[in-house]
Amino acid sequence: MSGIFPICPSLGMQSSNGRHRDGGGGSESSAGQHEDQGEYGTASREVRYEDPWYDALASGWGESDGAGRPAPAVPGARAEAEGDRAEVRARDVYLEVQRSAAFQEVRSRYRRFVVPGITVFLAWYVGYVVTATSAPGLMARPVVGAVNVGMVAGLGQFLSTFVLTWAYARHARLRRDRAALELRWDTQELTRGARGGVS
Amino acid sequence: MTVHHQTLALLLFSAFVAVTLGITTWVSRKRHGSAEEFYAGGRLFSPMENGFAIAGDYMSAASFLGVAGLIALFGYDGLLYAVGFLVAWLVVLLLVAELVRNCGRFTLADVIAARMSERPVRIAVGASSVTVSVLYLVAQMVGAGSLVALLLGRTSEAAQAWTVIGVGALMVIYVSLGGMRATTWIQIVKAVLLMGGTVVLTVLVLLRFHGDVDRLLLTAAERSGHGRAFLAPGLKYGGSWSERLDFISLGLALVLGTAGLPHILSRFYTVPTARAARRSVVWAIGLIGSFYLMTIVLGFGAAAVVGPDAVRASNEAGNTAMPLLALDLGGGSGSTGGTVLFAVVAAVAFATILAVVAGITLASSASVAHDLYASLRRSHARHRSEVGVARTAAVGIGVVAIALGLLARDMNVAFLVGLAFAVAASANLPVLLYSLFWRNFTTRGAVWAVYGGLVPALALVVLSPVVSGSPGALFPGVDFQYFPLQNPGIVSVPLGFLAGWLGTVTSDEVPDEARHAETEVRSLTGAGAV
Numbered sequence: 001m002s003g004i005f006p007i008c009p010s011l012g013m014q015s016s017n018g019r020h021r022d023g024g025g026g027s028e029s030s031a032g033q034h035e036d037q038g039e040y041g042t043a044s045r046e047v048r049y050e051d052p053w054y055d056a057l058a059s060g061w062g063e064s065d066g067a068g069r070p071a072p073a074v075p076g077a078r079a080e081a082e083g084d085r086a087e088v089r090a091r092d093v094y095l096e097v098q099r100s101a102a103f104q105e106v107r108s109r110y111r112r113f114v115v116p117g118i119t120v121f122l123a124w125y126v127g128y129v130v131t132a133t134s135a136p137g138l139m140a141r142p143v144v145g146a147v148n149v150g151m152v153a154g155l156g157q158f159l160s161t162f163v164l165t166w167a168y169a170r171h172a173r174l175r176r177d178r179a180a181l182e183l184r185w186d187t188q189e190l191t192r193g194a195r196g197g198v199s
Numbered sequence: 200m201t202v203h204h205q206t207l208a209l210l211l212f213s214a215f216v217a218v219t220l221g222i223t224t225w226v227s228r229k230r231h232g233s234a235e236e237f238y239a240g241g242r243l244f245s246p247m248e249n250g251f252a253i254a255g256d257y258m259s260a261a262s263f264l265g266v267a268g269l270i271a272l273f274g275y276d277g278l279l280y281a282v283g284f285l286v287a288w289l290v291v292l293l294l295v296a297e298l299v300r301n302c303g304r305f306t307l308a309d310v311i312a313a314r315m316s317e318r319p320v321r322i323a324v325g326a327s328s329v330t331v332s333v334l335y336l337v338a339q340m341v342g343a344g345s346l347v348a349l350l351l352g353r354t355s356e357a358a359q360a361w362t363v364i365g366v367g368a369l370m371v372i373y374v375s376l377g378g379m380r381a382t383t384w385i386q387i388v389k390a391v392l393l394m395g396g397t398v399v400l401t402v403l404v405l406l407r408f409h410g411d412v413d414r415l416l417l418t419a420a421e422r423s424g425h426g427r428a429f430l431a432p433g434l435k436y437g438g439s440w441s442e443r444l445d446f447i448s449l450g451l452a453l454v455l456g457t458a459g460l461p462h463i464l465s466r467f468y469t470v471p472t473a474r475a476a477r478r479s480v481v482w483a484i485g486l487i488g489s490f491y492l493m494t495i496v497l498g499f500g501a502a503a504v505v506g507p508d509a510v511r512a513s514n515e516a517g518n519t520a521m522p523l524l525a526l527d528l529g530g531g532s533g534s535t536g537g538t539v540l541f542a543v544v545a546a547v548a549f550a551t552i553l554a555v556v557a558g559i560t561l562a563s564s565a566s567v568a569h570d571l572y573a574s575l576r577r578s579h580a581r582h583r584s585e586v587g588v589a590r591t592a593a594v595g596i597g598v599v600a601i602a603l604g605l606l607a608r609d610m611n612v613a614f615l616v617g618l619a620f621a622v623a624a625s626a627n628l629p630v631l632l633y634s635l636f637w638r639n640f641t642t643r644g645a646v647w648a649v650y651g652g653l654v655p656a657l658a659l660v661v662l663s664p665v666v667s668g669s670p671g672a673l674f675p676g677v678d679f680q681y682f683p684l685q686n687p688g689i690v691s692v693p694l695g696f697l698a699g700w701l702g703t704v705t706s707d708e709v710p711d712e713a714r715h716a717e718t719e720v721r722s723l724t725g726a727g728a729v
Contacts, residue, residue: 094717118293129283133432161289168293173474183726
C-alpha cells in the first residue's frame with residue numbers, strides 16, 4: 001500500500017493532512033475567501049469550482065454494459081491474473097481513502113450537520129402533523145386577528161424549510177466542497193495509478 | 200361556461216402542444232442516440248435550469264388544482280398537504296440528492312446494485328420503480344381525462360377517453376423522440392408558465408382584498424359556513440381515530456416518498472456535479488415553496504371569492520376551484536378578462552399534466568431498459584441497443600398507462616398520488632438509505648427491503664376501504680376490506696425498513712468492506728462519478 005500513496009501527499013499522511021483540519025483554520029478560511037467574492041457565485045468562482053470531470057466518462061461503475069453480471073468479472077483479453085490484481089489494488093485505494101483522516105473529516109462534517117438537521121426537522125414535522133390531527137383545539141387558538149396557532153405553525157414549517165435549506169447549502173459550500181473536490185481528484189489519480197500501473 | 204372559454208383554451212392548448220412538439224423535433228434533430236443523451240440529456244444542464252425542471256416535474260395537477268381545491272373546501276386541512284409536499288424536499292436535499300448524483304448513472308438501481316450482487320437487486324429495484332411510476336402515471340392520466348374534459352365543458356365519456364389517449368400519445372412522442380433533453384425543456388417551460396399563472400392569480404386575489412390577508416381569511420371562513428373552524432384543522436380529518444391516523448399515514452408518505460420517486464431521482468443526473476445537483480434542489484425548494492405559499496392564498500381566495508358551495512357544485516372533489524377563481528377574478532363569466540384568465544389557467548393545468556407525465560414515462564422506460572431488460576434478457580439473445588429498448592418501453596408504458604387510465608377513470612386523483620408516494624416511501628427509500636449509510640447491508644437485505652415494502656404497501660391498499668367495502672370504493676359491491684386506512688404508509692414504511700434489517704442480519708453473506716468503502720468515498724467526494 002505504501003507504494004501507492006507517495007503520488008498524492010494530501011491523502012492519509014498526517015503531516016500534510018493538517019491543512020484540512022487544523023482546528024478549522026486551513027481549508028475553511030480559504031473557502032471563506034472564495035465566498036467573499038460574492039454570495040451566489042461570481043463567474044470566476046464558478047470556473048474555479050466547477051470541475052470538468054464529466055467530460056471524461058468514467059468506467060460505468062456498478063453496471064455491466066447491459067449484461068446482467070458484475071463488471072469486475074469481465075477481464076480484458078490480456079492476462080486475467082494481471083487484470084484482477086489491478087482491480088484489487090483499485091479496491092484498496094477506496095479503503096485507504098476511506099481510512100484517511102482527510103476523508104473522515106469530510107464525512108464527519110457532513111454527518112454532524114445532517115444527523116441533527118434531519119432529526120430536528122422530522123420531529124418538528126411529525127409533531128406538527130400529529131398535533132394538527134389530535135389536538136385541533138390547540139391549533140384553533142387565535143393569535144392575531146384571523147391568524148391562529150395552526151396558521152403560525154404551518155407557516156413556520158415553510159420558514160424552517162427555507163432556513164434549513166439555506167443553512168445546509170451554506171455549510172456544504174463553505175465546509176465540504178473544497179475538501180471533497182480535492183479528495184475526488186486525489187482518489188481518481190490513485191485509482192488510475194492502481195489500474196494503469198500494473199507493469 | 201361559454202363557447203369563448205373553450206375556443207381560447209383550446210387555442211392555448213394547441214399553442215403549448217405545438218411549442219413542445221417543436222422543442223422535441225429540434226432536440227431530436229441533433230441527438231446522438233447514446234444512453235447519456237437519452238437518459239440524462241447530456242448531463243450539462245445548469246443548476247437553475249434543472250431546478251426549474253425539478254419544480255416542473257414535481258408540481259403536478261394534483262397540487263396545482265387538487266391542493267387549492269382541498270383548501271377551498273376544507274380550509275386548514277388542505278394546507279397540511281402543501282406543508283408535506285414541501286418539507287419532503289429536505290429529505291431529498293440532505294440525504295439523497297448529492298450522494299445519488301455521485302454514485303449513480305441513470306437510475307435508482309445503479310446506486311444500490313453497485314454494492315451488491317447485481318442481478319437480483321436490479322430486478323427488485325427496477326420492478327418497484329416501474330410500479331411507483333405507473334401508479335403516479337395513472338393518477339396523472341385520470342386527472343388529465345377528467346380535468347381537460349371538464350374544463351373544455353365536455354363531460355361525455357368519449358371526450359374523456361380521447362383526452363386520455365391524446366395525452367398518452369403525446370407523452371410517448373416527447374419521450375421516445377426527445378429523451379431527457381426534450382423532457383427537461385418541456386418541464387422548464389411548464390414551470391415558468393405555472394409560476395407565472397400562479398403569481399398573477401395571487402396578486403389579483405390580494406388586490407381584491409386590498410392586501411388585507413386577515414380579511415381574506417375571515418371572508419373565507421364566513422362564506423364556508425363553518426366560521427372560525429374553517430381556519431383550524433379537523434374539517435376533513437377530524438372525525439374518527441382511524442381518519443386521523445389515516446392523515447398521519449399520508450403525512451408520513453408525503454415526506455418520505457419524494458426521495459424515492461424515480462422521476463425525481465433521475466433529474467439529478469442531468470447536471471454535471473453533485474454540487475450542481477445540490478444547487479438545483481435549492482432552486483427547486485425556492486420555487487416549490489413559493490408555489491405552495493401562493494396556492495394557500497389561492498385556496499382561501501377561492502373559498503372567499505367563489506365560495507365552497509359553488510366549487511362543490513362544479514366538481515365534488517374541488518378540482519375546479521382554481522379555474523373558477525380565475526373566471527371570477529377576471530371579471531366574471533362573459534367578460535373578456537374572465538374568459539382570458541380562465542383559458543390561461545386551463546391551459547396551464549394541461550401543460551402541467553403533459554410535463555409531469557413525460558417525466559415519469561422517461562424514468563420508467565429507463566428502469567425497464569436499464570434495469571429490468573438488462574438483467575432479465577437471455578445472454579444469447581440478439582443484442583439490441585439499450586436506448587432502442589428504452590424507446591420501445593416508452594411506447595409500452597404509454598399503452599399500459601392509457602389502458603389503466605381508462606379503467607381507473609373514476610378514481611380519486613389525490614388518492615392515487617398519495618398511494619404512489621406511499622409505495623415509493625416503503626419500497627425505494629429504505630433500500631436507498633441503507634445502501635448509502637449502512638456498512639453491513641447485504642444483497643439479501645436489499646432485496647427484502649424492496650419487496651418487504653412494496654408487497655405490504657400494495658396488499659394493504661387492496662384490503663383498504665378504497666378498493667372495497669365502502670360506497671366510494673372501486674368495487675362497492677363486494678367487501679374484502681380488512682385494513683381501515685386508505686393510505687398504507689404508516690404500516691408499510693416501517694415494514695420496508697424492518698425487512699431490510701431482517702434480511703441483512705439473517706443472511707450469511709459477508710458484507711464487502713471494500714465496496715462499502717467505494718460507495719462511501721464516491722458518494723461524499725464524487726470520485727469516479729460519471
